[in-house]
Amino acid sequence: MKIKKSLVVGGVALTTAALLFSGTFAWVSSVQEATNRFLMEDYNVALHDVLDGTPVDNGGSHQVEWVAGTEVNKDIWVSNEGSDNILVRVKLIENMRIRKGTEEKLNVENVVHGSAEDVLHDYVTWTNGAAVKTYDEWKELSKEEQSGEYWVLADDGYAYWMKPLAPSGDEDAVGAVGNTALLLDGVTLNEGQEGAIEYSIKVEMDAIDAQLAGLNEEGTTWTGETAKAMATAAVYDPIQEEINRIQEDIANPPTDKEAHVSAYLAQKQKALDAYKAAQSAPDPEEKEAYLYEAKWRDLRGESEIVGGDYVKSPGSGAQFIMRVDDRQPGTGVVDEACTGTIVMYYSKDLPNARITDLSNPGVWQHTDYVDGVLREYTVTGIEAGAMKNVTAKNLMLEKWKAHPELLNEHTFDGLTTTYVIVGYKVAVGQEFLDDFKAGKYGVLANEVPEENYKYWK
Structure with missing residues (x-):
């Protein structure tokens, strides 16, 4: 599913994948629709939905054999094929009906997976991707660690990708540049289930320009306190925070009675230059070298106090x-x-x-x-x-x-x-x-x- 530029402000991207069971066989269909929630000149996001190795395209279907107790591979991830950094979040919504003969044993609709109302864990077990954290796990991380290449299952029902997603390369591959890691990796029908079973996973995807993530204006950020907090954490730049701190040090140096001011300012300026060089360095080793130099110059300035x-x-x-x-x-x-x-x-x-x-x-x-x-x-x-x-x-x-x-x-x-x-x-x-x-x-x-x-x- 590719989402192109649109004049619509507000909306959501949807994909539905239904697993239909009769005995040991499952028929899987997918219907995908999209309405942009974006204010970008070039917006192109792909939601990847792969069942048992086969991509489920818009309106397509795929049949697999699925025995209770056996996991079926179900991959969901997102890629950015536009020209600007974006933030993405998805919500996975389940529907399940079980009928035995003429009796309806279960009918659950629009349950957000993992929510307090989710009663389907007795029937279906999910295998999340390796780069998925719970909200409680995420809250225990340091400020620097709360931005990274992983999903967080937040308390508002969304899973947030906790780093701006850069435009992707030529290949849509899980974990590659411009592609998230797997959110969902597999689905298992639990043992003991029988009868006619209809099960679906609906994926709602939201995206915003990473540069607008911290704004509160209508249409430029997700609503809700959790959404704003997650967006702010995802775009957190520890290097920029250090740059801001050093600039404040230079603007408000100690007095001559408190420090050797000229030496203090000279070292702080070198620290500022090194942090800026680190921010734009494309090579990880080069970036690390600049950060080491910046830290030394920063502390060297502090030693003049x-x-x-x-x-x-x-x-x-x-x-x-x-x-x-x-x-x-x-x-x-x-x-x-x-x-x-x-x-x-x-x-x-x-x-x-x-x-x-x-x-x-x-x-x-x-x-x-x-x-x-x-x-x-x-x-x-x-x-x-x-x-x-x-x-x-x-x-x-x-x-x-x-x-x-x-x-x-x-x-x-x-x-x-x-x-x-x-x-x-x-x-x-x-x-x-x-x-x-x-x-x-x-x-x-x-x-x-x-x-x-x-x-x-």
């Missing part, structure tokens, strides 16, 4: 940023003692960086040039993934063994290194080395050849 939540390690080599978790009055010449967690490392444009300072963050002193307070920082933990996208020439294992409190099963995840230095003044020992190679302290992004495990004399 006096007594703020983040601080950068000293030195000009590979560096890290630590989130300050605790501050206590210092002793002696130190005014303030701080402990914290490393959130990310950085080695861009430093191909010969050694993970030496990073491997032994330990304690260092930092005099803030704005307020003159002498602060002492002690690293007490490292977040998982902090070394992702870091490239180093040498990883100094001896230094790490000296700090077992910093090691866990994710410490080295994502780190790329050319050489692993197994000892300098003192060898790390075979047991520690074997544990490292086995991934006990995280998995490197690359495989280091055996000859690149070195001992420095």
